[in-house]
Amino acid sequence: MSGTMTFYEQIITIGLCVLGTVITRFLPFAVFKESKTPPQFINYIGKYLPSAVFGMLVIYCLKDVSFLSGWHGLPELIAIALTAALHLWRRNMLLSVSAGTISYMLLIHFVF
Amino acid sequence: MKLKALKAAFPHTLPILAGFSFLGLAYGIYMNVSGFSFLYPMLMSVLIFGGSLEFVAVEMLLSPFAPLQVFLMTLLIQTRHLFYGISMLSKLKGLRFKKYYIIFGMCDETFSIIYSVDAPKDVDRGWFMFFVTLLNHFYWVLGSTVGGLVGSLITVNTDGISFVMTAMFVVIFLEQWIKEKNHASAVMGLLSAAVCLCIFGANAFLLPTMAVIILLLAMFQKPIQRTEVQLS
Structure with missing residues (x-):
């Protein structure tokens, strides 16, 4: 088993993911009656938060890349550019994700 | 009645079958x-059923135990479900027990089908939505379980396969970017995460980043909403 957690810590971690997800899925049905519209700030957050969250998650994926030493994150940046370019061109998620991942694996294996 | 609903639901889930087998497989292999047994991706896919969070959860399971961060991260990644729920309030009215499973399994893809597609006239709409949810759930669990099982059989060098998560979030980020008129929030997310990463380091930057994002969005609500009115 990898990682630094004990089995029980893993169970709690997964349990919290389940709990948080269930809360976000069931809350509207518990709180809002069908005729009531949600508060304006909630609507605003709902519309704009996802972009910020996915921006954060892109950075999160790169958190262990050392940009100041070694290859300065060059393989990651090249593979991201490739993924993005391919996606803008074809708009096909499966194609962009698989081609991006394979190109990254090839890059760190053969080039860097 | 159920079989008819299942038959009506199936064609609508075919594009999801392709996407979920692929992403689920990648997730299971990852x-x-x-270092996790196939039971982990299998049970997590049954119980969480949210791709983005499940990928992030792998990373969190490999990091030191941080329950508060895990919980807040979950809420932030999954907030969008609040709005799926709000949109579905009237559609799920009067469905009784089926409703609880549909709500439990309402991931992005399931929502987009049951929100936009109406069941054919001679098909029970409750069972139709139920089977769309169940089929999508099944594809995802199947993909991730198979990935978890065959991962160890792969003999080629799998170094770098974790990049599948990066590529996936880059693509989702781009899709959001293309759809939205105002990019302030997207830029805020990227910048606050990058700045917090530099200041707090890889193991401690998530909580401050989440706080900064919420704070910035609250502070700039007026200007952001104003551009929305001008552009539309």
Whole structure:
């Protein structure tokens, strides 16, 4: 088993993911009656938060890349550019994700 | 009645079958090469059923135990479900027990089908939505379980397969970017995460980043909403 957690810590971690997800899925049905519209700030957050969250998650994926030493994150940046370019061109998620991942694996294996 | 609803639901889930088998497979393999038994991706896919969070959860399971961060991260990644729920309030009215499973399994893809597609006239709409949810759930669990099982059979060098998560979030980020008129929030997310990463380091930057994002969005609500009115 990898990682630094004990089995029980893993169970709690997964349990919290389940709990948080269930809360976000069931809350509207518990709180809002069908005729009531949600508060304006909630609507605003709902519309704009996802972009910020996915921006954060892109950075999160790169958190262990050392940009100041070694290859300065060059393989990651090249593979991201490739993924993005391919996606803008074809708009096909499966194609962009698989081609991006394979190109990254090839890059760190053969080039860097 | 049920069989008819299942038959009506199936064609609508075909594009999801392709997407979920692929991403689920990648997720299962990623968990496997990270050292987890196939039971982990299988049970997590049954119980969480949210791709983005499940990928992030692998990373969190490999990091030191941080329950508060895990919980807040979950809420932030999954907030969008609040709005799926709000949109579905009237559609799920009067469905009784089926409703609880549909709500439990309402991931992005399931929502987009049951929100936009109406059941054919001679098909029970409750069972139709139920089977769309169940089929999508099944594809995802199947993909990730198979990935978790075959991951260890892969003999080629799997170094770098974790990049599948990066590529996936880059693509989702781009899709959001293309759809939205105002990019302030997207830029805020990227910048606050990058700045917090530099200041707090890889193991401690998530909580401050989440706080900064919420704070910035609250502070700039007026200007952001104003551009929305001008542009539309």
